[in-house]
Amino acid sequence: MLLPSAYDPGVVAALSGVDAKQIRHVFFVACGGSLSIMHPAKFMLDQHLDMPSDVYNAAEFVARAPRRLDQQSLVILCSMTGTTKETASAAAYARTKGAVTIGLTLDAKSPMGQAVDHVVGFEAPYTTGVPIDAKDSNYARIYQLVLGFVALAGGEDLTQPLIDSLQALQPAIDRAHTTFAPQFESYAPGFAKKDVIYTVASGASYGAAYSFAICVLMEMQWINSHAIHANEFFHGPFEVLDKDSTFILLKGLDSTRPLEDRADEFLHRFGAVENILVLDAETLDLTGIDAQFRGNLVPLIFFDTLWRFAYKIAELRQHEMLEGRRYMKKLAY
Numbered sequence: 001m002l003l004p005s006a007y008d009p010g011v012v013a014a015l016s017g018v019d020a021k022q023i024r025h026v027f028f029v030a031c032g033g034s035l036s037i038m039h040p041a042k043f044m045l046d047q048h049l050d051m052p053s054d055v056y057n058a059a060e061f062v063a064r065a066p067r068r069l070d071q072q073s074l075v076i077l078c079s080m081t082g083t084t085k086e087t088a089s090a091a092a093y094a095r096t097k098g099a100v101t102i103g104l105t106l107d108a109k110s111p112m113g114q115a116v117d118h119v120v121g122f123e124a125p126y127t128t129g130v131p132i133d134a135k136d137s138n139y140a141r142i143y144q145l146v147l148g149f150v151a152l153a154g155g156e157d158l159t160q161p162l163i164d165s166l167q168a169l170q171p172a173i174d175r176a177h178t179t180f181a182p183q184f185e186s187y188a189p190g191f192a193k194k195d196v197i198y199t200v201a202s203g204a205s206y207g208a209a210y211s212f213a214i215c216v217l218m219e220m221q222w223i224n225s226h227a228i229h230a231n232e233f234f235h236g237p238f239e240v241l242d243k244d245s246t247f248i249l250l251k252g253l254d255s256t257r258p259l260e261d262r263a264d265e266f267l268h269r270f271g272a273v274e275n276i277l278v279l280d281a282e283t284l285d286l287t288g289i290d291a292q293f294r295g296n297l298v299p300l301i302f303f304d305t306l307w308r309f310a311y312k313i314a315e316l317r318q319h320e321m322l323e324g325r326r327y328m329k330k331l332a333y
């Protein structure tokens with residue numbers, strides 16, 4: 001089976017090292033922001049292949065030592081820097097069990113890059129400040145890996161429509177910035193004064209809500225936060241809702257959207273409209289993105305546009321985004 005010529009050469013090389021028909025379990029393993037892309041990757045695999053898979057924090061993966069991890073396992077890891085020691089250790093651990101390991105990273109020579117069987121590169125704007133095309137991002141590469149694997153394992157071959165959709169993604173993101181700009185403009189001053197901001201989403205969008213809560217609001221802005229699954233919201237968290245509590249709700253286009261709709265209705269029933277920022281993918285122009293992938297790709301749009309919202313908040317709070325850390329990579333832990 002041939003993958004499309006527009007497929008990333010690193011993904012093609014990595015998949016050529018996997019005997020897909022022999023794999024009986026896929027593990028998605030990473031930490032922090034890199035872990036956040038594993039939820040939508042699993043979502044895509046669940047949609048398209050009868051294949052069990054799990055998402056693990058890298059340290060938990062090693063500590064839990066799943067019995068099912070063996071030479072018929074495919075372990076997909078991601079570490080942007082490649083220096084996260086938990087992720088490098090997870091790769092080494094998976095190899096001791098005979099699993100095939102593929103690692104996404106910016107740096108093939110990093111500890112994680114060297115610990116895996118196959119490295120897949122990607123681009124990230126946040127470290128260099130140089131804007132990228134979203135088709136070269138970690139999400140885009142892991143989606144290529146997942147659907148390439150699906151096709152090679154005997155599932156439907158959706159690799160060409162995926163590649164076509166990824167080509168249309170950056171223009172859609174650029175248009176989304178314009179669509180969401182008025183909302184960001186009006187919500188930023190109020191949100192910049194808040195001590196707590198929750199994020200809410202489900203399905204393919206949950207990862208974007210998770211990374212925005214832990215890596216942006218908490219890590220970069222020291223604002224208390226928590227990513228609440230849109231249905232788990234009704235199983236405890238909704239008790240904190242009042243006219244002062246503050247939420248960002250992501251309404252995507254995957255099959256779990258009804259869960260987000262229900263949260264939306266309840267948030268607006270008891271919350272104050274000025275404290276509930278709803279990003280609704282239905283308002284976006286997604287021309288060129290295949291309908292079957294819109295739910296998978298809108299999280300990239302949410303994350304990219306929310307990043308701009310975060311910078312607005314950071315400016316109003318006079319709290320730097322990337323340099324403001326007290327502990328991360330500043331001391332031993």
Ligand SMILES: N[C@@H]1[C@@H](O)[C@H](O)[C@@H](COP(=O)(O)O)O[C@@H]1O
Pocket residue numbers: 031032033034035078079080081082083084087214215219
């Ligand atoms: N907030 C950072 C994330 O931005 C980063 O993704 C993660 C892992 O880093 P890396 O992707 O380099 O392994 O560490 C922290 O959680």
